[in-house]
Amino acid sequence: MARNFFTLMRSSAPSASAHGAATAERPAPPAPPNNMTDGADAGGGVHFDLTLEAVRHEINEEVDIALQLRDVSAFYGSFQAIDRMTMPIPQNRVTALIGPSGCGKSTLLRCFNRMNDLIPGARMEGEITFEGRNLLDPNIDAVEVRRRIGMVFQKPNPFPKSIYENVAFGARINGYSGDMDRLVEDALRRAALWDEVKDELDKSGLALSGGQQQRLCIARAIAVQPEIILMDEPASALDPVATLKIEDLMRELAEEYTIVVVTHNMQQAGRVSDYTAFLLAGEERVGRLVEFGPTQDIFTNPLDQRTEDYITGRYG
């Protein structure tokens, strides 16, 4: 089932954007295989060998694939945190990673921008295809990956520098030579923060409220013009009003960026995401993908009993 629901326009033909030059130097590898090929028998509805394969819903829209995961595993030393996850991250959509804590959501997210490289002893296996190349390939420059796949963290972590400097930093170190003031203003506007801070750009980022700090961090991520923005429970440290603002912002940003958001708040996943992946740690705390599909389907018609249990609140 569900063989050709993904159209892989982008992955085989990287657009001639500003980043085209970097990609063009090497011959583009063959287009990644359709993600469904090796998971084809998963939807049989009879028996799911969930240690290997997750349930997938059909995707009923034409959507590009920003990231294609194939058998992604991650290890901390000898401990395996996630096991052979295969799924797509649709482009210009919000994809939510949900699951109880400790199931490897953050670990998976941090694979996307090679953040795990920074942890001594961390190791990743499998393939994450981005514009036709495997991000996990050790020959890929992790610094460049992180420039193009931005990240927003659970606890707002602005630099102890001015608001302006917070936003400008990424662009500056990446050799941006255009009009920095405009870039900063633009990023702050997109992060829905401009009106609140435009008169005090040289105030310390730490002087802002928690919600403002988090939007500053989003502005900081946007300022380096990434294609994908990863958010690890971006609202979990915020009050309800600030949380709503961040959620609205995510919906707006999804028009231009691909967003992957980790959350363990079901309502939030339901409100903001287009696609949802449900992860669960099985025996020996190894995280596995249980179910992936359009959020609507996952929430109204979960195919796996455990997904249903989790969504209806029967899990932790």
Added chain:
Amino acid sequence: MTRVSVAAPSAQLTAFSPRVRIRRGVSIAFMVAALLAIAVSMIMLGALIVEIAVDGAARLFTDGSAVGREARGGAIIADLSTPDGMRWMTWALPVAILLPFIGPRLVNALAPGLPRIAERVMGVIVVAPAAIFVHILYVRFESAYYVEYAKAVGLDGASGNIFQVLAEASGFQIVRLLVVGILVPLAVFAAGWFWAQRMRRPSLIIPTIVIAGWVVYLFMDPWFLSSFPSRQPPEAGIFSAVTGTLYMMVITAAVAFPLGVGAAIYLEEYARRNWFSRMIQVNISNLAGVPSIIYGLLGLQVFVRVLEFERSVLAGACTMALLVMPIIIVSAQEALRTVPPSMREAAYAVGATRWQVIRFHVLPYAFGGMLTGNILAMSRAIGETAPLIAIGALTFIAFLADSPTDDFTVLPIQIFNWVARPQAGFHEIAASAIIVLMVILLLMNAAAIIMRQRTRTDW
């Protein structure tokens, strides 16, 4: 029906139960131990300090026992008691003291929201008169002193005119008049002003310290600070020792700080956590415990003999650099560790390379802590004597070192030398030198504390 009932305190809770009594007993026992330990050392140290202060003050604020020398304090008092002097004191001193305190408030009140640069320009404009008043006072007292001095030593034409005295004065004395009299007050007041701007409120700390120090200096006998050692205790001074100490400290810091910080950055940011880095780490801790005389022997062999630095400032500074390196490394490592991982992650996440993360984030946030550690390490080095004796630092140095390869002496060695002599006069000036050394140490530690508080970030 709602009823608020307050439970009566139960007898069991209020009475001393045996367990409470035991716990009290234990805490009292620890308190007694602590008090004993602290009291004994405090009383002994206190007695020592009082003795040193009494002895040392005699020479620092000389009362005319010095051959051919008039007490400076006396000259100032004499000058102040003239009607002219009284007039100066009644308005110049208050202006000098109050302006830096009131100035920032005044400017903020009159013109709130000035751009920062304008604030600073205004600051200097407001502060300048204060510095000029300080200068006037200084010159007055200094000239009074020089005049008295000139009379005492029978200088030609010394009829009480400062210019005639200056004509006889050495270049150094003229430089001192200008630098100490105007540059120092101006710089200090301006620094106080900037500090006040940063803190968004007028700060009294720096001007207070400086004015207090300056008043003390006025009453001091400057010849003690600006004379070379001598065979006559009243003639002897610590000029070569103080400059030697400063000279050595500058070179020590210049050698040890970059190396130590570099090592700390390597260990914290680059080194893998394996047996090799663990071995280095353990050895650094061990080096911190090596007796300083051993470093002296090492310095004697390596720097004095093999590298042929002779018994020079350079050899001493390199030895001291080795001695304090472990302290600098460990404190720099601690400073680096206080930078939260979330800051590094934030920087990495916008595509920074490791060096960019260190250069633009880790180092700036940790720099205050590193400097603090460096100052503390320097204050350790400033009091060290043994390694310098081992490398053969000379004690009778009647000249200034002009190059790093010259012979030199430092304060603790000078003190050691004077204390070791039989004459009581030398013991007195040794006490004076100890006071100077302690003031330098206290200033360094105060600087370290201020720096630590200023650069602390609440993440």
